[in-house]
Amino acid sequence: VSAKISNKDTVPPGEQDGQDSSKEEPWKTALKTTVVDMEVGEFRGHKVSVWDLLHSKYIPEENRKELLELYQAGELTLEQVKMVVSTIVTKAE
Numbered sequence: 001v002s003a004k005i006s007n008k009d010t011v012p013p014g015e016q017d018g019q020d021s022s023k024e025e026p027w028k029t030a031l032k033t034t035v036v037d038m039e040v041g042e043f044r045g046h047k048v049s050v051w052d053l054l055h056s057k058y059i060p061e062e063n064r065k066e067l068l069e070l071y072q073a074g075e076l077t078l079e080q081v082k083m084v085v086s087t088i089v090t091k092a093e
């Protein structure tokens with residue numbers, strides 16, 4: 001009787017399919033680590049990352065895509081993205 005060893009279990013989590021989660025895009029890391037103090041809706045009294053705000057129910061998908069494209073292209077600064085998403089969420093509430 002011979003046992004086959006699967007290589008599938010030897011790949012560390014996050015590195016499957018060529019994705020290394022520790023090498024996240026710098027722009028994405030910046031959005032995830034920059035927090036906003038929100039005083040509206042479900043975010044009231046919490047510090048929320050710009051990334052989480054961008055992906056909240058308050059930001060329509062087409063707006064999110066446009067903001068991310070402009071930010072990645074260097075046409076918007078992190079502060080500008082932060083201000084825009086904060087304003088959208090505040091007005092939505």
